[in-house]
Amino acid sequence: MGETGQGLDKRGRVERGRKRVRAYLAGELVADTTRPLLVWENPYYPAYYIPVEDVRASLVGDGDVLDVVVERAKAAGAARRYPDSPHPELREAVRLDFAAMDEWLEEDEPIYVHPRDPYSRIDTLASSRHVRVEIDGVTVAESRSPRILFETGLPPRYYLPLSDVRLDLLRPSETRTHCPYKGTAGYWSVEVNGRLHEDLVWIYRTPLPESQKIAGLACFYNEKVDLFVDGEHEAS
DSSP states (O other), rough: OOOOHHHHHHTTOOOOOOOOOOEETTTTEEEEESSOEOOOOOSSSEEEEEEGGGSSSSSEESSSEEEEOOOOOOEEEEEEEEEEEEEEGGTEEEOGGGGGGGGGEEEEEESSSOOOOOTOOOOEEEEOOOOOETTTTTEEEEEEOEEEEEESSOEEEEEGGGGBGGGGGEEEEEEEEEEETEEEEEEEEEEEETTEEEEEEESSOOOOOOGGBTTTTTEEEEGGGGEEEEEEOOOO
């Protein structure tokens, strides 16, 4: 856990959330609140700060960094208080280390990696644009039926049917990543001209319900390949 809360200056955005938020450790309830604080410690997504009276676990220790203790487990240093915060509402709140908890729920649905940003939007649109992907001068995918995913603050991502990808060039990878909006992605590396390009392609085989349009489609890192859309080279 970083020092972000203490260093949060008056320009940091803090607002009251409207969702019920719960956190669990070893199956036991750590916190349950209907008035979480959303705190943007970085520009990309918020953290949850929980009003101290809505924390059900024991917070043990001296100072501002505390252990979270339930009957069956302890998460050392997983809670932090900010009594000197420039934001008065944070002085009576606790920041729980997201990764230290076993489960987080917004209302009755689990969330992963970090809280969702209420100002982030994802639109996945069917398209007939001509998308071609090259690596080292070799065309590794070409499609006229991509699904284009537009996500706030990120470049468009082009999800392609597997039938439009050179599957013979793909090599399985053990890499997995997790997204709070889309779910868990598996990866392939790509072997071209005897060179292995690691983890260039990902796929969400069972995405979260709101991202079902990209299920079973392959996406290449725009930044690591030569991507052509309607014949125009897309800048990385």
